[in-house]
Amino acid sequence: GSSRSHSKIINRESQLGRATRQSRIGASRLRCRRINGRQIHDPSPQTAVSILANVSNHANQIVACDFFTVPTVTFRQMYIFILLHHNSRKLLHANITTNPTSAWTAQHIRQAFPYGTVPRFLLRDNDSIYGTVFQRTVESMGIKEVRTAYRSPWQNAYVERVIGSIRRECLNHLIVLNEKGLQKVLDEYVQYYNRTRPHLSLNLNSPIPRNVEPPDNGKVVATPILGGLHHRYSRVA
Incomplete structure (x- = not known):
């Protein structure tokens, strides 16, 4: 959507009886950013459109994955591994371990995608957890790995947003006692997220409509x- 500065410009121009297009404002802001030197690597509008169209065309074939940590009441770290389908925003898999390894992660990739449901692309970061065993497993399943740049979590924005939702809407309200209790809570939240929770990107429907x-x-x-x-x-x- 339009930023606050966009809204202010449109409001001001309308009060003055002038018709202002958002595309014109966006182009002006792009030029200003380049003039001020704050961002000199912005793509041209034509390039930006082609990139968005390409991503949109492949969204149904993209799955993103990531880990995040949750402390227990005794300050023991639990690692949660999640898989998210880009197009439907459906949480495909969510599981917990206290010792994440490449072999463990590879096993859960197999469990998440039984025969005939394998995605074309897997979007992930460069964490060392995704080691040789994981990479070989993914390759043998016919999945192409797409890695984000280092220290660029915004390149995996959908799954980062889901992690934030899990924290804000669930884990921040609870005290985690142990792995079994956390898995039970996580399973219930996943059902809520997929079947009940409204999503703006899905016109306020849920991933499972x-x-x-x-x-x-x-x-x-x-x-x-x-x-x-x-x-x-x-x-x-």
């Missing part, structure tokens, strides 16, 4: 999720 329930189906009933931290609303006759 829900049918619209008309008012004559009955009254609205709230089903608690994660002990009432979230709810699923449905109509019951």
